[in-house]
Amino acid sequence: MKVAWAALAATTVSFGLNFSAGVFFAPAAGAYGVSVTVLAVAAALSTALTGLAQPYVGTLLDRIGARWVLLLGLLLISAGYLALAVVQSGWQFVAAYTLLGGLGFAGSSSLTISTLIGRVYGKQAGPALTKAAVGINLGQLLTPWAATALFEPVGLRATYAILGVAGLAATLVIAVVLPADKPASRADGKESLRGRGRIVASFGLHAATMYVTVLILPKHATELDWSVTDAGRLVAVAAVAAGLTSAVLVRVLRGRAPDLPLKILHALRALSMLLIFVAGDPITLVAGAVIFGLSSFPVIPLTMAVLSRGLDPARLGRTLAPAWVAHQFAAATGLGVAAAIHALTDTYHAYFGLGLLLSLIAFTLLEKKTRVPGTARHR
Numbered sequence: 518m519k520v521a522w523a524a525l526a527a528t529t530v531s532f533g534l535n536f537s538a539g540v541f542f543a544p545a546a547g548a549y550g551v552s553v554t555v556l557a558v559a560a561a562l563s564t565a566l567t568g569l570a571q572p573y574v575g576t577l578l579d580r581i582g583a584r585w586v587l588l589l590g591l592l593l594i595s596a597g598y599l600a601l602a603v604v605q606s607g608w609q610f611v612a613a614y615t616l617l618g619g620l621g622f623a624g625s626s627s628l629t630i631s632t633l634i635g636r637v638y639g640k641q642a643g644p645a646l647t648k649a650a651v652g653i654n655l656g657q658l659l660t661p662w663a664a665t666a667l668f669e670p671v672g673l674r675a676t677y678a679i680l681g682v683a684g685l686a687a688t689l690v691i692a693v694v695l696p697a698d699k700p701a702s703r704a705d706g707k708e709s710l711r712g713r714g715r716i717v718a719s720f721g722l723h724a725a726t727m728y729v730t731v732l733i734l735p736k737h738a739t740e741l742d743w744s745v746t747d748a749g750r751l752v753a754v755a756a757v758a759a760g761l762t763s764a765v766l767v768r769v770l771r772g773r774a775p776d777l778p779l780k781i782l783h784a785l786r787a788l789s790m791l792l793i794f795v796a797g798d799p800i801t802l803v804a805g806a807v808i809f810g811l812s813s814f815p816v817i818p819l820t821m822a823v824l825s826r827g828l829d830p831a832r833l834g835r836t837l838a839p840a841w842v843a844h845q846f847a848a849a850t851g852l853g854v855a856a857a858i859h860a861l862t863d864t865y866h867a868y869f870g871l872g873l874l875l876s877l878i879a880f881t882l883l884e885k886k887t888r889v890p891g892t893a894r895h896r
Contacts, residue, residue, distance in 0.1 A: 520637045523695040524630050524649035527587055530687045531625035533656020534594050534680065535618065539732030540661045540749040541673070543739055548673050551607035553736060554860050559611040560732050561852035566619030567626070568845025571838045574623050575632075578834030582698040583633035588688060590624020593617050595684030602678035628841045631821040632834045633698070644770050646818035651763045653814045657731070657756035665749040710839060713824055715882045719783065720820045721843040722879035725851035726790060726872040727813050729865075731755075733855055734793070734809075737865045738802065754803060755810030762811040766819070779819040780883050785812035787876035794869040 542556045577586050597617030604610045630649050638645045660680065667676040710717060731752060738748035762782075769778060785808055792805030821837070828836050855868045 519694065519696065520633065521645040521648050523691055524634055525652040526687060526691050527591060527625060528630060528649055528652030529656040530591055530684050531594060531622060532653040533660035534598060534684055535622045536657050536731045537660040537664055539735050540664050540752060542736050543745050544668060544673050549607050549610045551610060554856050557852055557856035559614050561849045561856065563615045563619035564728060564845055564852060565849035566615060567623040568842050568849060570620060570623035571628055571841040571845065574628055575834035575838030578629060578632045579832060583629050584695055584698045586624050587629050588692050590621050590629065591684065591688040594621025594625060595681050595688060597621055598677050598681030598684060602674045602681065627817050627821060628837055631825065631837060635825050635833050636830045644767050646822055647763055647766045647770055650815060650818040651760055654756045654760035654763060658753045658760065661749050661752045665746045710836065716820060716823055717840045717843050719879040719882040720840060721847035722875045723816050724844040724848040726875055728848035729851045729855045729868060730809055733865050734806065740864055751806045755806045758807045758810035759814040762815045766815055775819040775822045779816065779823065782812045782816050783880040783883055787873060787880060790869055790873040790876050794873055
């Protein structure tokens with residue numbers, strides 16, 4: 518149980534700092550002399566770097582253990598915020614955000630958490646993964662709320678510094694609480710995700726819309742005449758909804774397969790993209806953010822629970838790494854496309870229409886017959 522709670526705390530720090538970057542985009546553009554488009558491209562590069570690092574992270578997870586990989590990742594992503602507090606130019610901002618943020622998130626995100634929990638809980642990892650995923654929602658609730666509350670009284674740079682110090686302090690506590698672990702095995706090589714291709718593809722399409730929405734939704738709201746503070750808190754609203762879903766799923770998944778809940782969440786995600794796409798008033802946009810939250814973030818642990826069934830825990834890091842490479846590169850592609858659309862049209866509106874299409878395709882992939890080794894065939 519201690520491992521699940523430590524993982525929850527880790528995801529609170531990791532995802533909170535990573536996904537709250539979008540809250541800073543509007544004020545950072547003026548303070549550092551870079552356009553919002555450049556910031557979106559930096560987010561895409563950071564996400565791509567996270568993807569490129571996944572095979573190496575997977576190897577480290579199997580060779581030195583998940584604890585050290587997790588702590589190093591948390592250290593880097595927290596240090597990234599401290600660096601952003603002191604950089605003096607746009608290129609320095611992009612470099613710190615891309616390198617420290619991208620590598621830090623690579624080591625402290627779901628591949629590491631999934632491997633850590635999968636080795637401890639085995640076939641019963643579903644509820645523990647879902648509990649740890651509550652940290653994703655807590656991070657997205659607490660960090661944007663803290664940032665928007667700090668902008669006015671202390672300024673942008675001090676806000677970066679405060680959040681970076683908080684991340685380092687939390688990392689220290691996690692280092693004390695999280696039990697020491699050992700490399701799972703000396704076995705070389707990895708298993709295959711063969712037979713799980715549709716799930717991996719659906720996971721990638723999920724990422725292509727999730728990252729864009731989390732990072733860009735605040736800016737999209739400001740373009741609909743929302744204040745920076747209110748726009749930033751849209752992410753927190755989505756996080757509250759996601760946290761409620763994750764809490765419910767912890768109970769639902771006890772003794773039950775995650776396949777059907779996963780399909781339902783993908784269907785709801787398509788509805789959220791539709792609402793954000795057509796939103797012309799605050800109520801519709803908030804409704805879209807709420808449904809997006811409750812149906813997006815819980816997809817991560819549910820997908821990991823489905824993908825990891827029947828896999829050898831000794832090779833779990835290396836085996837799951839390709840799924841996270843696909844996830845991160847899809848996310849980076851989505852951010853790049855969103856940046857290009859904004860550069861051409863001065864709005865992200867068209868991207869949410871594309872997001873609706875991608876979400877429908879992701880749902881359709883899960884509706885196809887899929888055989889996961891070690892399970893019965895399901896529709």
